[in-house]
Amino acid sequence: MDFQLSLESEGVGSAYPDQPLAATADDSVGNVMQLLRAQRTGSVLICEGEKLVGIVTERDALKAMSGDISITASVREIMSSPPATIASSATVGDAIRKMSEGGYRHLPIVDSEQKPKGVLAVHGIVHYLVDHFPETVYNQPPDPKSKNKEREGA
Amino acid sequence: MSSILCPYCEAENMEGTDECQACGEALTELSRHIPASSVEADLLRDRIERLWPKSPASVSPDTTVGEVLKLMVDKEIGCVMVVDRGRLVGIFSERDALMKINTDAPRLKDKPISQYMTADPVTLETNDKIAYGLHKMHVGGYRHIPILFEGKLAGVISIRDILRYLAERIAATSSRR
CATH class of the missing domain: 3.10.580.10 (CBS-domain)
Structure with missing residues (x-):
């Protein structure tokens, strides 16, 4: 399928969203940092009941590591709230535009009731591209500079 | 007539040429794939x-x-x-x-x-x-x-x-x- 057409017709679900990982605003910064590490992921969604109220990313964790914020503080202190989100009905093209314009690396995917359905990470977009352009991305010639300048032997 | 660029020496060659006329490297792999969209062509052309x-x-x-x-x-x-x-x-x-x-x-x-x-x-x-x-x-x-x-x-x-x-x-x- 034509790439441009795919971007404007395929839903955000095609760009490998991560399962949402949730915590509450009362959880401590330290707990959320360890959750990020244990799950090897870049963001935790902060929810009240089933509703999304904030997001904490690696960037926020860095502030706690540098000593700007205590790890015993509640994540309420460091979360981005309300977070930028993308509707589950949006297309991959919408997501690329939104991430690029806002500089977001993680976009929670929400339904019409603001319930989180997943998280779109920038790596998912890259994965999507590689799927669409496998020949372009994988058939890269070897580095010309690494070639022997002269044939081996006499 | 479209041309292909040799990835080794960057010389222009006629589409379908098996080896680069300038440096002799094989170009057969390159001839097979023609980018299907302009975004893809950009990715292949533009440098870091x-x-x-x-x-x-x-x-x-x-x-x-x-x-x-x-x-x-x-x-x-x-x-x-x-x-x-x-x-x-x-x-x-x-x-x-x-x-x-x-x-x-x-x-x-x-x-x-x-x-x-x-x-x-x-x-x-x-x-x-x-x-x-x-x-x-x-x-x-x-x-x-x-x-x-x-x-x-x-x-x-x-x-x-x-x-x-x-x-x-x-x-x-x-x-x-």
Whole structure:
């Protein structure tokens, strides 16, 4: 399928969203940092009941590591709230535009009731591209500079 | 008549030529694949320098973890280059901080960054294709890749730079229609 057409017709679900990982605003910064590490992921969604109220990313964790914020503080202190989100009905093209314009690396995917359905990470977009352009991305010639300048032997 | 560019010496050759008329390298693999969309053609044509690699923040290997973390927060940067006597020896990213430092930061803040950096990172050259950069980021799961020019550290690109480039290419393609 034509790439441009795919971007404007395929839903955000095609760009490998991560399962949402949730915590509450009362959880401590330290707990959320360890959750990020244990799950090897870049963001935790902060929810009240089933509703999304904030997001904490690696960037926020860095502030706690540098000593700007205590790890015993509640994540309420460091979360981005309300977070930028993308509707589950949006297309991959919408997501690329939104991430690029806002500089977001993680976009929670929400339904019409603001319930989180997943998280779109920038790596998912890259994965999507590689799927669409496998020949372009994988058939890269070897580095010309690494070639022997002269044939081996006499 | 369309032409293909030899990836080895950059000479122009007629489409379908089996080997480069200038340097003799095989071009058969290249003849088979014709980009199906203009975004794809852009990815194959444009070089890393087109992303305007930023000047990287650099530290020496004996800089402390605490100093590096503070630098990353204050300058709002996602990674620092670790440079020893002019040579790139490692990279320390938000991901390294999360995986290796995390809540141990108070205990580790006086340790040298060389103990926690990712040593001998994957690098790209300014004249590598953007498609190649995309490949490296995908395979390695990297978000930042140091850029070298003639073997020396010249900049850094992030996955956001690629996303921005892509958004621009897509917008340009849509407006051409």
